[in-house]
Amino acid sequence: MKLHIVNRSPASSRVYGQALSAMGPDDRLLLIEDGVQGALPQLVRYYEDIPGRLYALREDLEARGLLGHCDASVQVVDVDGFVQLTEEAEQTLSWY
Amino acid sequence: MKLHIVNRSPASSRVYGQALSAMGPDDRLLLIEDGVQGALPQLVRYYEDIPGRLYALREDLEARGLLGHCDASVQVVDVDGFVQLTEEAEQTLSWY
Amino acid sequence: MSHDNDMPDGELLVILRHGPHGSSWLREGLDVALVAAAFGRRVSLLFMGDGVLALLAGQGTGALGQKGTAPTLEMLEMYDIETLWVEAEALARFGLDEHELMLAPQALTAEAIAHAVETHPRVLTF
Amino acid sequence: MSHDNDMPDGELLVILRHGPHGSSWLREGLDVALVAAAFGRRVSLLFMGDGVLALLAGQGTGALGQKGTAPTLEMLEMYDIETLWVEAEALARFGLDEHELMLAPQALTAEAIAHAVETHPRVLTF
Amino acid sequence: MRYAILLMGAPYSDQASHSALRFARALVARGHRLEAVFFYHDGVYNAARLAAPPQDEPHLVDGWVALHDDHGVALQVCIAAALRRGLMDAREAARHGKEGHSVAEPFELTGVGQLVDLGQRCDRLVTFGP
Amino acid sequence: MRYAILLMGAPYSDQASHSALRFARALVARGHRLEAVFFYHDGVYNAARLAAPPQDEPHLVDGWVALHDDHGVALQVCIAAALRRGLMDAREAARHGKEGHSVAEPFELTGVGQLVDLGQRCDRLVTFGP
Numbered sequence: 258m259k260l261h262i263v264n265r266s267p268a269s270s271r272v273y274g275q276a277l278s279a280m281g282p283d284d285r286l287l288l289i290e291d292g293v294q295g296a297l298p299q300l301v302r303y304y305e306d307i308p309g310r311l312y313a314l315r316e317d318l319e320a321r322g323l324l325g326h327c328d329a330s331v332q333v334v335d336v337d338g339f340v341q342l343t344e345e346a347e348q349t350l351s352w353y
Numbered sequence: 354m355k356l357h358i359v360n361r362s363p364a365s366s367r368v369y370g371q372a373l374s375a376m377g378p379d380d381r382l383l384l385i386e387d388g389v390q391g392a393l394p395q396l397v398r399y400y401e402d403i404p405g406r407l408y409a410l411r412e413d414l415e416a417r418g419l420l421g422h423c424d425a426s427v428q429v430v431d432v433d434g435f436v437q438l439t440e441e442a443e444q445t446l447s448w449y
Numbered sequence: 450m451s452h453d454n455d456m457p458d459g460e461l462l463v464i465l466r467h468g469p470h471g472s473s474w475l476r477e478g479l480d481v482a483l484v485a486a487a488f489g490r491r492v493s494l495l496f497m498g499d500g501v502l503a504l505l506a507g508q509g510t511g512a513l514g515q516k517g518t519a520p521t522l523e524m525l526e527m528y529d530i531e532t533l534w535v536e537a538e539a540l541a542r543f544g545l546d547e548h549e550l551m552l553a554p555q556a557l558t559a560e561a562i563a564h565a566v567e568t569h570p571r572v573l574t575f
Numbered sequence: 576m577s578h579d580n581d582m583p584d585g586e587l588l589v590i591l592r593h594g595p596h597g598s599s600w601l602r603e604g605l606d607v608a609l610v611a612a613a614f615g616r617r618v619s620l621l622f623m624g625d626g627v628l629a630l631l632a633g634q635g636t637g638a639l640g641q642k643g644t645a646p647t648l649e650m651l652e653m654y655d656i657e658t659l660w661v662e663a664e665a666l667a668r669f670g671l672d673e674h675e676l677m678l679a680p681q682a683l684t685a686e687a688i689a690h691a692v693e694t695h696p697r698v699l700t701f
Numbered sequence: 702m703r704y705a706i707l708l709m710g711a712p713y714s715d716q717a718s719h720s721a722l723r724f725a726r727a728l729v730a731r732g733h734r735l736e737a738v739f740f741y742h743d744g745v746y747n748a749a750r751l752a753a754p755p756q757d758e759p760h761l762v763d764g765w766v767a768l769h770d771d772h773g774v775a776l777q778v779c780i781a782a783a784l785r786r787g788l789m790d791a792r793e794a795a796r797h798g799k800e801g802h803s804v805a806e807p808f809e810l811t812g813v814g815q816l817v818d819l820g821q822r823c824d825r826l827v828t829f830g831p
Numbered sequence: 832m833r834y835a836i837l838l839m840g841a842p843y844s845d846q847a848s849h850s851a852l853r854f855a856r857a858l859v860a861r862g863h864r865l866e867a868v869f870f871y872h873d874g875v876y877n878a879a880r881l882a883a884p885p886q887d888e889p890h891l892v893d894g895w896v897a898l899h900d901d902h903g904v905a906l907q908v909c910i911a912a913a914l915r916r917g918l919m920d921a922r923e924a925a926r927h928g929k930e931g932h933s934v935a936e937p938f939e940l941t942g943v944g945q946l947v948d949l950g951q952r953c954d955r956l957v958t959f960g961p
Contacts, residue, residue, distance in 0.1 A: 259692065281689050289850060294543070326544075337861065350700055393670060446828075449709075512852075515888050573828065607947070637719060638723045700960070714873050750933075751931070787892075803879070803881050
């Protein structure tokens with residue numbers, strides 16, 4: 258199981274599609290930085306193919322005032338949880 | 354008449370849409386740098402709403418080996434022609 | 450029409466296309482707008498694309514505690530920047546309502562954006 | 576399956592997602608691949624997204640006459656980098672045919688890309 | 702006509718600096734007056750004194766300096782964008798209690814007001830972003 | 832576990848450097864060993880000796896140096912990426928016939944081979960791009 262990290266918004270970049278292409282059936286995807294926009298209910302559909310495996314970084318949601326706008330399907334983790342995700346994955350790939 | 358300059362490819366960025374939103378009926382659009390990918394027959398459809406007003410920079414097409422792949426609807430200009438386009442326009446806007 | 454005909458046309462339109470915290474574009478674009486206003490230019494601001502998120506209420510500090518741009522935006526009126534626009538299409542894309550935003554900007558359709566660009570002698574994009 | 580079972584699995588997969596001349600990403604990503612190969616690592620290269628344009632024949636010099644990355648790619652075989660892949664979907668997006676490309680890379684579907692990522696213990700994206 | 706260029710991309714990292722220099726040369730070749738290049742955002746890195754690109758790549762700092770020397774083009778660097786990115790002249794270094802400097806001559810550190818001023822008094826302002 | 836970080840974004844220009852420093856601190860707080868941060872592409876600008884951010888913003892250079900001093904994290908800067916961008920230590924400056932230096936201590940100029948080595952001997956390599 259690998260952890261994919263996406264820091265770009267699906268509203269402005271097509272990088273999310275590259276991450277999805279490269280994901281195996283157990284891989285997880287973490288949204289950070291401007292990537293957390295993908296956790297909004299209107300944008301989370303870009304990630305509909307990976308139900309239960311989509312995470313977003315709490316601190317980056319909070320900084321942008323987006324925590325309260327987050328879709329219920331997204332698992333919110335703090336930076337400590339980010340580290341934990343990297344522990345659990347064999348390795349990480351970043352898509353920027 | 355204003356000149357809009359786009360340096361991102363419509364294959365990887367959504368910036369082309371911002372440029373199109375901001376264009377008036379006589380405005381022109383010049384593709385430079387990686388933006389010249391938009392002159393390919395498969396990508397030129399993103400610019401179908403501005404027929405006759407789409408330009409691409411010859412030097413940037415040549416550097417990428419794309420000159421021979423360019424769609425016939427695109428007007429190819431060299432950097433001297435780029436300067437000329439800025440002379441003819443009241444002002445320029447860059448979308449990056 | 451989405452622009453106010455009572456208002457004298459602006460001299461400089463600054464288009465902000467990036468959200469807070471992810472990059473310095475928003476701050477650096479705002480700086481240009483504030484300095485131009487301080488120099489007496491009539492400045493209009495358009496929040497476009499991800500830039501509309503700059504206006505979202507309830508922003509916090511950044512990854513290392515930096516304060517972000519929301520405090521600067523709250524001071525905008527002091528700088529005599531009174532024309533504040535936001536791209537309607539971007540609001541819809543994010544599922545945001547005009548009334549959830551700080552500073553009560555006016556929402557512009559794509560046509561109104563083209564008109565705003567046309568009527569400003571100088572436009573800078575950030 | 577799009578990968579060759581006779582070939583030992585690679586140790587490092589370098590994914591190149593940018594075309595030539597527009598940025599230094601392609602050159603800097605290639606440098607990592609070449610150095611890793613020179614250090615004896617088994618390196619695989621995947622050209623993905625705009626990166627497929629790196630393989631287009633007939634590239635020229637850059638905006639100020641710089642030579643670009645095509646000459647480096649032509650030397651790739653000397654570095655014992657033998658696994659060269661290209662994203663099939665990106666080729667289709669650009670309307671390019673596998674046979675128009677330098678170096679005869681193998682086209683991979685999205686599934687084969689996921690498999691390539693899965694089987695390499697280390698993957699770097701540029 | 703009187704032109705100004707606004708450059709916001711870092712040298713070598715993306716094509717913006719190459720494009721801007723190429724455009725600047727074409728401008729003066731067509732007889733236009735290029736008042737200034739204003740370096741903002743990551744464009745300020747173009748002023749780095751110690752830049753040492755490989756010999757087979759264009760030397761951008763030298764290119765800008767030649768444009769200044771041959772055509773009187775002012776090279777204006779936004780001071781706020783520069784300081785946070787580690788670009789200082791000797792005067793700023795002294796003010797910050799540091800020794801040395803990192804900005805090449807004749808690049809000059811200046812405020813964003815200069816950009817506003819250029820936008821007003823030039824016929825055209827052309828932006829090159831990353 | 833043994834970690835390494837690959838950082839490729841310029842400081843202040845985008846969030847990558849802030850994110851990487853935050854992640855680095857969280858790593859060591861959880862008891863992991865962070866072997867090195869490797870600075871590549873525009874990440875090399877994090878090593879700029881004369882960086883002077885406004886007082887109300889985090890000082891990234893100081894943040895990296897503290898990580899080195901407190902936790903023995905190596906700060907490795909790709910020399911090829913650095914030289915073309917104007918980042919040199921005194922030795923490289925002398926070799927190029929220039930005076931002064933622009934890289935802060937204890938950042939060290941090194942080759943891409945170090946990155947390859949980190950990728951091999953660390954359990955995790957986490958990239959922060961722009």
